[in-house]
Amino acid sequence: MTFLALTALQTALLAALTAGTIIALYFLKLRHRRVVISSSILWKRVLDERQSHSLWEKLRRIISIAIAITIALLIALALARPEIESLTGKNERVVIVLDSSPTMNTQTAGGRTRWQHALEAAEGLLATGGPTTEFRVIDTAGSTASAFTTDRNEVRRLLEEMTPKTADPHFPKVDATGSQIYFVSDGVTLHTTPSSVKRISVYEPAENVGITAFEIRSIPSTPLGYEAYLEIQNFGRPAEVGVVLSGTGGQRINRTVRLETEQIYKDVFDLSQFSGGGVRATIQSKDDALGLDDVAFAYLPIKRKTRTLLVTRGNQFLETLLKLDGYVDLTVVDPAGYRESPTIDAYIFDRFAPPSPPARPALIIGTPAAPWLKPVTGDVRKPEIATWSEKHPVMQYVSVHDVSIERASRIDPSGLTVIAASKQTPLIVASEKPKWVMLTFDLQSSDFPFHVGFPVFIENVLTWFSREQLALKRSPGIVDVPLAESQIRTIDGTVVPSTQQLGQTLFETRQPGLYSATQGDQRIHVAVNLANPTFSDVNRSVFKTDRTAATQNYWLRRELWFYMLAAAAVLITIEWFTYHRRMTL
């Protein structure tokens, strides 16, 4: 036996002092009250008869003092926090892995979520073990991983701060040597765990219909035409599902569909009647247990003509194309007549560049000489497009693999974003600040204007310059926005705390929503949606049939002082009962 609060010597002294005090107090207690009676004849007869026949009478005093000393010693030694290895499990290490998948937000029949049940189970584990038992808490999202500590309160604080995440869950790598690992989970997203792990189930079957996909996409054949794609799946019993698409302008589309178990509903919605802004898709079904996937957001760009100034000595292809574009308000001037205007949204410089960069974005065709542009270092004949970035906004739906170019200029691409390039020189480059896109070849020395992707390319460039873009798609959790130093706001204008990291703005959200990141004139919309069938299928649990998932019997392994105080309380009760009935002294 060891003592955590006192040394062995201190404990012995405490025990001796306690016992001595109790004995002294006991004899003080036994100073009898003096009472004069008329005659002791009858009392003497009674007492002589009883004492001669009762062993209890002889032992009563000894038993009474033994009980009193036992009670005092139990309390005194409890203060010393004794520990017996065989009873309290010394040096035990417990790792609690909490499944922080979004499915843990699923409500159970009792109205609480699986996550709350998981926290309760973790709390139960904390109540086990001895005083030196070390605990560690880890989640499956990789966002929480505490060190081993004996401070249960610290672990509890950590548990309070933890929430389910939307990051792809994975079972953490934990050194199981000398540790007992408990995995508290609903068994939906993580099906396999190491064999040494004891699993604690918080799974309960639940009804759920979830949005598994929602996005607004442009219609390539229609400039500034958009449609919404919605995908819903039923992961519970057959249900009637109400579907509502609503826009910020008050537009609304209602549908009601009946979905059988595991049935997927897919639909495309025409948004031509919607004005620009946020679009929300919501579904409603009976007894739905997971609200995270019942709503999804997207952003519909606002339709507005781009006031475009084409500066050219004459370019039939461009002029024709831009005049035919219903969303372009075109003005054509020759280089001599160029004047920068605040009413212009975008410039197109055809083999011309002003001496200073314009305040608005510009598409530069050819490699005109200007101080703010890269100087030409040579020519490349018949360059072949070797690489291009399909992810860049200006290249969306554009294929340039078979574009032929007669001649291109060679420039230094440092500091620029190369969108398309041959092995010898970049062919399409872009600059973020000032914002411009440059083709290092002349359209008239290329067949690019004859390709079907050329109008789309021009449309993409103008969109990237000044038109609003579709929202970025993200999942709840830590959201990254590729716009440095930007301010994040919710759809109703509330500022969301954010941090900067590697030129990106990061913010955290647990709920689906539509956010906007603004930095100067730049604005990016971010649609945060769960939209993941893996997370919506809340009944795909291994615990349906896995009988190894069992909760533990905790309370028997509390610290020893707890049982000592409990025993003292019981003895005090017995002593109180017997004392008042004069069984003990």
Added chain:
Amino acid sequence: MSTANANITLFDDEFLKKLEYLNIISKRLFAGQLRAERRTRRRGAGLEFADYRQYVAGDDFRYLDWKAYLRLNRLILKLFEEEEDLPIYFFVDSSQSMNYGQPTKLDYARRVAAALCYIGLANLDRVNVISFADGVKTELPPQRGKGRIFKIFRMLTDITPSGETDARTSFKTYCTETRRRGLAVVISDFFDSHGFEAALDILRHFRHDIFVVHIASHEEIDPALRGELLLVDAENNATREITITPSLLTAYKAEYAKYCEAVESYCGKYQLGYVRTTTDFPFEELVLKVFRQGRFLK
């Protein structure tokens, strides 16, 4: 406890008037010394006719039955029962154990003795009052006539409780002196370590008609004792440490009842008059009803 004016509080005038109608009954006939209202075996100048006998010289010829002489021509003398006084001895226990209870047993005993003395005096009996403990403490010479009651009151009020009870020695001391047999009234709690039977045996041996008044205190019958106590015997100051438990109290009560029953059984066995009372029992009711029901008074 006794007080100087205890005679005032012993009982009031109205109660005294009621007492005058009472008469102490003795089961036996004792020879008295003075004429009184009590029958004796002695033939004499009483009013109650007893018998005839032949006249002999020297007889008082006033008692000759002249009608019988005329019919029988013989001198026949009429005999009458002599009416004499009754010697009554009141033995009042004044040991320290009687100084217990509220009111004390001694106070109660004083009042009982005083009442009975008054009844005896009113009937021209010879009343003796003796207080005893471990011996005869005080003794009042025989009193006769109601006028002596105040002397008895004074004697009773002057009794102070002290000493250990030894009734046997006390009675033996008193009875071995030349005394007339009579009615012995013993007023006591009978807490006698030497045994009450031996004491009463002495009185029986001297052929007294015995009447026992057993006085108990409510505090003795149902003591309100709890916890750790040091019991001190009032008579001999003997101490005893004790823990009062409910079972112990029950055992004590049973023992007390058994003790009282033993006293009563003894009295029943030898046909002694016995009345047991407690100090909280109304005194007048005791005298006017209980004693009469017990055929001690008429």
